[in-house]
Amino acid sequence: MKFSFIPKKFLKNIKNIKIFYSGKQNKTYIGDYQNIKVQIRVPNINNDFVNWKNEKEVIKCNSDFLYYKNGVFIKKWIEASTLKKINLNQEIITKIFQEIENFSLLPLTKIKKFDWKTKEINDLKYRKLVRKYKNDQLFVSHGDLRKKNILFTNKNEIYLIDFEWTRLNNKYFDLVCLNLYLKISKKLIIDYFKLDKQKFNDFAYMIKKFNNHWIKKHYNGKI
Structure with missing residues (x-):
């Protein structure tokens, strides 16, 4: 080969x-x-x-x-397993939270902002919510936090992998994905990061709409 x-x-x-x-x-x-x-x-x-x-x-x-x-x-x-093969306990969840928090604070000033594709996604509520939060502070966001993109080693270390979707984005984006795609308790996330519950729900709506649009566009609705 x-x-x-x-x-x-x-x-x-x-x-x-x-x-x-x-x-x-x-x-x-x-x-x-x-x-x-x-x-x-x-x-x-x-x-x-x-x-x-x-x-x-x-x-x-x-x-x-x-x-x-x-x-x-x-x-x-890295000798590790993806979170697909790991049962998440409180210790592991806390380490995930810490790793995401550290990642969000990386000193990256040259990366692009996240594009919510409001011109492509024809949903009035979605567009209103994007406008509502458009002036929030931006942080470094992984953008694709799923179990396949988080590694856990036998030394109890957490590593994020695959950064093609990294953007400057609202801090709620990655944190809401932990609930949507890793099934970590919404209450745990909100309490740990001191988040607003309504804002959390708003971003859950926005992320679902965005990801459904992306999947239909690039994978014909299947991923």
Whole structure:
């Protein structure tokens, strides 16, 4: 198999390359590079929401990455499981909260703002809510917090992965996704981050509408 997506200076030193995962968004390979195990990720698609420039800015803050260009990266391998295989207890949930809070405060000033696609989504309530919160303070948002994008190690460490959807966004975006897609209790999230309940519900409405639009547009309603 040819690995033309890997720069020659790395390719000549990476051994035992094999496929590890293949999904709709990307493929992951693993290999050995200078006595360490590495992950090689290669994107399958590039749609209007994937932003590799934003992802690159996030990766600059992480010394585990050895190479990055246009969605292709080489990084040190993390021995961990996605949250799909983990039963969430209070300790793990608290660590997730802390990791997301730390991520939201990364000093990233060059990344783009989240686009709610109000010109494409024909829903009056949705548009009113977007306008209602348009002047809120913005934070760094992962944008795709699902179980497949959060790793948990045997040392009880939490890692966020896959940053193509990272944007400057309202802090409620990621926090509401924890409830919608990780099924973490709304009350736990609201109490921990001292959130407004009505605002939480408003963002739940907005995120559902946005994600339904995105899925229909890019995956014909199936994901």
